[in-house]
Amino acid sequence: MEIELYKLNRILNCNEFRKIGTTTRSHLFSSRVKKDIKTSNIAIKTFIQTIHNDVQRIIKIPPHSRHNLTFKEKEALKDLRQDSTIVIRPADKGGAIVIQAYQQYKKEIMRQLQDVKTYKKLTFDPVKKFQQRINHLIEIGLQGNYIDSNTAKYLQVEFPIHP
Known part of the structure; x- marks a missing residue:
């Protein structure tokens, strides 16, 4: 990020340098300028400093690390996932979650598969x-x-x- 900020600063300063007419014929045809061009334009200095401050502020912001579940809630979910006597499935409609006893779930599956209007045995x-x-x-x-x-x-x- 610092490199991009440096490049932006250099471009703005070079453009300002050319704009005020200080470029001579020797500057146009000489090899690249080795030192940084400094500007006296307060607007450019303020703009660059503002961007630099914003970048530093953004970098220092810690990533969102708050969890929406407590430790006890996470443990409860883990226990539910590992419980082989229940089945956790998304509901058919509405985006809800259904928790059902495995035996009841299996019974419902078998009931639906017996519906000869909907399913046929291959x-x-x-x-x-x-x-x-x-x-x-x-x-x-x-x-x-x-x-x-x-x-x-x-x-x-x-x-x-x-x-």
């Missing part, structure tokens, strides 16, 4: 069939130059995850 594993179709589409994309070989390799999954 007689085969469809993953291989989907994988073949996807690989065929990837091959078409590769042959038609829609995708490159790296993209094709990325899209092809050798061991798909089964639901």
